[in-house]
Amino acid sequence: MLPGSPVLAMERLRMSTTTSTENSGLLAVLLPPFEKKHGCKVDVIAVGTGKSLKLGETGDVDVVFVHARKPEDKFVADGFGVNRRDVMYNDFVILGPPDDPAGIRNTVSASDAFARIAAAQARFVSRGDESGTHQKEKEIWKAAGIVPKGKWYLEAGQGMGEVIQMAAQVRGYTLADRGTYIAYRKKTDLAVLRQGDKGLWNPYGVIAVNPARHPHVKHGLAMKFIEYLTGEEGRRIIADFKIDGEPLFFVHGPHEVKH
Amino acid sequence: MDFLLDSLRASLYLIVTRDPAFCHAVWTSLYVSFWSIIFAALLGIPAGLAVGLTEFPLKRTVITGLNSLMAVPTVLIGLLVYGFISRQGPFGGFGLLFTPSAIIVGDALLAAPIVANLALSSVRGANAAILPTAMTLGGDRLQSVLTLVSEIRFGMVAAVIAGFGRVVSEVGVAMMLGGNILGYTRTMTTAIALETSKGEFALGIALGIVLMAVALAVNVIFQFLQRK
Known part of the structure; x- marks a missing residue:
């Protein structure tokens, strides 16, 4: 790192995701509690689902958070990703x-x-x-x-x-x-x-990039992130996220909202 | 009109409140531009001097090539560097993609031809009289070249300023190689692109106003240094 660098050395988790999670403002409330808990930074690269998965294939990110079930399943079947989990839907x-x-x-x-x-x-x-x-x-x-x-x-x-x-x-x-x-x-x-x-119907899934394929990825942190997104705290934040009183995303289970 | 007034108000608000994300983007822009122009100068000035001060076959062709390199689109440089530093690329092991260093690499390559060309023209503009004079005054080749460089230092500074203007204002390289990551690789220009995509035009223009102010400040500083 060159002198004057605007960033502190901190563990960084790289996530590629769709523009909808970033542009809607969800990530701005969803990421900080996780970053605080694990003393890390989540670097968000907001591109379309196709490119997000591509970045996972090449090992340029640690985790992908996208919404296109068929390509997601193919991504896992081809050995690029592991531990796919449903996160939310709209x-x-x-x-x-x-x-x-x-x-x-x-x-x-x-x-x-x-x-x-x-x-x-x-x-x-x-x-x-x-x-x-x-x-x-x-x-x-x-x-x-x-x-x-x-x-x-x-x-x-x-x-x-x-x-x-x-x-x-x-x-x-x-x-x-x-x-x-x-x-x-x-x-x-x-x-x-x-x-x-x-x-x-539009379901969103999160997938860790396969560490067997790309040994440099931060797999441990990626798994913790998936656990957080699909766990109690992450689900509550997603369910509570509203614009003009209207929820943007829905989760299954305890925080499920019927609509 | 409302639109422009809103933008002005938003830019003042950003500056007065020193919004952390905004300040970070300004700092990242300056940081990557500063280092990339240093590297561009280290590449471009010697290249410009070498071409300007020596005679060799195909010199005209090399100069034409150097001139054409100034027209390379930023996204093409972004794409080429991307290919080299992605995990699949030959330098993938360094994990440079989506870091400020990646933008520095791309911007340095972007600015180097501009610096080289402007350095070359100032050498050509001055070369005729200075070099033989310095030589007849008993200097050796190296000393003579140093005399020449000090004579044309304004031209060199102008080359660096032009290069700086290019990198601080470009968006293609910063977007492709930096990834526009909030609080990390988001620069002023990628922030403008993002706000535009979000439909926050006033905020985008506000950032543009600040970018212009920063460019102005940097040029004033350079001019001050030049006068000394």
Whole structure:
């Protein structure tokens, strides 16, 4: 470390995570108690789920905290991660302009809504970044039997917050996780036009990077962190985290909130 | 108008309250810029002098190449360095990725061509008279070069200032290699990018105002040093 370094030597746990946990403000309340208890720093690298898992594969982080079940299971099956645990969940919502030009408000399912958007050639802003939300979006297009293409389909390649703002600016539709939507609600006039489908469920998982594959990772601390997230204290903090009185994430078990 | 007023208010608030996360980002920016410009100068000034003071075949080609290197995009430098220092890369064992040191490496490579080119132009601008004069006054080659360097020191300082301006204001390298980690590798520019992504435009502009103020202060200090 060169003279004048702005940081003290301290054990650092590196975690890659999705932009939704960071941008919503959850990590700002969730991490400090853990850091205090173990005298360490958790370094958060907030990128999409796809890149988060990639950073785990290359051993550039110690733990990943993401939301895309299939790639997560593959990550573990391929031997990159160990000890995957469910942490919390929320759901995805389809956002659009309040006047709903494609008329998706009265559709029966998410894929039906997507089909209407495509048929109306209404603007749709896609994350386009292999994030958990993008993977969910691709799943829905597939279920609708549509390959989205054309001038109306905008691939932004940016985080959830940017995409929500873009959708509001171009008066288009987008798929968002509820947590980020609530955090950004005041900054846009987008409305929730479709929600509650089983297919829109959004579970978050935490996985330790496999120390057998990357011996340098801080496996002990990563395991303690997973224990904390899924334990009594972590679950309580997640369940208590609210914006405008509305919870953003839900946990199973004692702190479960029915909704 | 509200937007700009809000930004001004937010920037004053950040400065007056000395918000710890904000101060840390300012300090990290200065810290990585300072060290990267030192390394860039150590690389760039000798390179510029060497090219300017010697004659060799393909000299024009080398100069053109050096000029073109100034146009390398920051994200490309970020990506290349990333490939070398990621755990999968040849220097992965050092665990440099997502540390302030990683940003220093990238920024030094970014600024070195600028420093080299400006050093080279000041040598070329001065070379004609000084070197032969110093030689005829009985100096050996090294002494003559030192005389030349002291004659063109303003040019050297200008080269360093230009390099500093480049690294303190860039966002690509800091984002890719630092990872924008709060309280660790978050710099002023990556903080601006983050606030923009969060839709906190006023706070983003506030940070921008502070960045400009810091750049101004650094330039004033340099100018003061130059006058001495």
